[in-house]
Every structure is written in structure tokens, then in C-alpha cells.
Amino acid sequence: MSLELKIFPAGYIQTNAFLVSNLDTKESVLIDAPHFVWDEIDPVLSENGCTLKALFLTHGHYDHIGDAARIQKMGVPVYGHKDDKIFYETPEVMRSYSYPPDMTLEPVMIDHWVDQGDVLPMLWEPVEIRHVPGHCPGNILFYFKNLKAAFVGDALFAGSIGRTDLPRGDFPTLEKSIKGEIYTLDHDTVVYPGHGPQTTVGQERATNPFVQA
Numbered sequence: 614m615s616l617e618l619k620i621f622p623a624g625y626i627q628t629n630a631f632l633v634s635n636l637d638t639k640e641s642v643l644i645d646a647p648h649f650v651w652d653e654i655d656p657v658l659s660e661n662g663c664t665l666k667a668l669f670l671t672h673g674h675y676d677h678i679g680d681a682a683r684i685q686k687m688g689v690p691v692y693g694h695k696d697d698k699i700f701y702e703t704p705e706v707m708r709s710y711s712y713p714p715d716m717t718l719e720p721v722m723i724d725h726w727v728d729q730g731d732v733l734p735m736l737w738e739p740v741e742i743r744h745v746p747g748h749c750p751g752n753i754l755f756y757f758k759n760l761k762a763a764f765v766g767d768a769l770f771a772g773s774i775g776r777t778d779l780p781r782g783d784f785p786t787l788e789k790s791i792k793g794e795i796y797t798l799d800h801d802t803v804v805y806p807g808h809g810p811q812t813t814v815g816q817e818r819a820t821n822p823f824v825q826a
Contacts, residue, residue: 615635615636615637616633616634616635616636616736616738616757616759616760617633617634617636617661618631618632618633618634618760618762619631619632619634619654619657620632620805621650621653621654623647623648623649623650623653624647624648624649624650624676624679625647625648625676625679625712625713625716626676626712626808627808628645628647628676628677628807628808629645629647629805629806629807629808629809630643630644630645630646630647630650630654631643631644631645631764631805632644632654632657632658633736633757633760634658634661634663634736635663635736635737635738636661636663637737638736638737639661639662639663639664640663640664640666640735640736641658641661641663641664641665641666641736642665642666642667642668642669642735642736642740643665643667643668643669643684643689644668644669644670644671644755644764644805645669645670645671645677645678645764645766645807646668646670646677646678646679646680646681646683646684647676647677647679647680648676648679648680648716648717649679649680650679650680651680651683651684665684665687665689666689666690666735666736667689667690667691667692667733667735668681668684668685668689668690668691668692669692669693669740669755669764670691670692670693670701670721670723671752671753671754671755671764671765671766671767671807672693672694672697672700672748672749672751672752672753672766672767673693673697673698673699673700673701673704673749673751674700674707674749674767674779675700675704675707675711675716675718676711676807677766677767677807678700678701678704678721679716679717679718679719681701681719681721682719682720682721683719685721685722685724690724690725691721691722691723691724691725692723692724692725692726692727692733693723693725693726693727693751693753694726694727694728694744694750694751694752694753695723695726695728695751696746696749696750696751697749697750697751697752698723698751700749700751701720701721701722701723702720702721702722703720704718704719704720705718706780710779710780727742727753728742728744729742729743729744730742730743738757738758738759738760739758739759740755740756740757741755741756741758742754742755742756743756743763743794743795744790744794745765745766745768745769745787745790745791745794745795746783746786746787746790747768747775747777747782747783747784747785747786747787747788747789747790747791748766748767748768748774748775748776748777748779748782748787749767749779749781749782750781752765752766752767752768752775752790753766754766754768754794754795756798756802760803761799761801761802761803762802762803762805763795763798763802763803763804763805763814764805765795765804765805765806765807766806766807767806767807767808768787768790768791768795768806769791769795769804769806769812769817769821769824770806770807770808770809770812771804771806771809771810771811771812771816771817772812772817772820772821772822773809773821773823774787774791774821774823774824775787775807787824788824791824792824792826795814795817796814796817796818796824796826798814799814800813800814800815800818801813801814801815802814804817
């Protein structure tokens, strides 16, 4: 099986979107959908001859869902966690802290609610869901075991953690999530955050100054 990963920093604040493609079956999954990312991934899908089979949303903050409704209208099913339902369905609640404040915020209606322990058979690859709240209530990670890759949204960054000062954020909850659901992955698992460079579970366990193992 030949899996390809491409990273697209996109949108107003360079939010990472991740396109995982099975080049044998010609199927792809997109993880997070910042504004304007479709314009970048569409040519890649065409070049590889791949069909986008699903959109996985790590959480409902505006910078991760800007193109979600646009992509959903093309018939792509969307996956997310119910605890961020208010952000997905009424994104105007984020207007006070969105940047720029006059951006388009279009609701997205989740097709498939997922939760802790769910396993999604995608790209001939079992994708495990882990609930990692704290940055916001519905932050989840998507763990591709065969890729040794965890797409964690804004729970954990290289040398840092997600903000907890936004509405419904909570540091003790985030700390518990990181220790229980991210640091328990294999040490060589690559962590792909919503912003900035990738890191590894082992690196963060050993050196992250905000949440120590």
C-alpha cells in the first residue's frame, strides 16, 4: 500500500491541512479545511487521479473549517466531534476572535459524529479517534497507525500547546488529554499539529515545557 501525505498551510493564519492519499486505490482524505485550501488540493487530486472520500475535522474553530462547507457541497462526507457542534453549525459565535473579523464564516453540518475509540476504515487503513479536549471541547486526533502519524488539531504543538484562553478552553482538561491520549502513543509517532512544524511524541514527552510526562 502506497500512502502519500501532503501538507498545505492555508487560510488567514496558515492553518495546516493534510491530504492523505492511497495512490493504489486512488482515494484521499483531507484533515481540516482552512479557508481557500480547496484551490490548492484540487490540482493535486487531479494530478494523482484521486477522489476525496472524506473530510476529517479535528475541531470546530473558524481557521480549521473555513472551506468545509464548500467541500461538503461537492458530496464529500464530513466527520467531527459533537462537543464542537455549536462551532460547526453556528460559526458566528467565533466572530469576536476571528481574524480578519469580516471573514466569511459558513456553517457546516457534520455527516458523521465520531468519538473516543472509534475506528474508521479509510484508505485501507484503520484510523483511530482519540478525544483530546481542552483547547476546545470537541478537539479530536486522527491516528493513522500504519503511517505512525497523529493529526492532533490544536491540542499540541512542537514545543508548545493549544491556547486555553478562548471560549470553552481549559488547561487542566488539555493537560489530561495530552498525557492520556497523545503521550501514550508510541514514542516515534509523528505529531502533525494544526499550526507549525511536525514533531514526535517522544520529543514532546521529553522536552515540552507546558505538559511534562
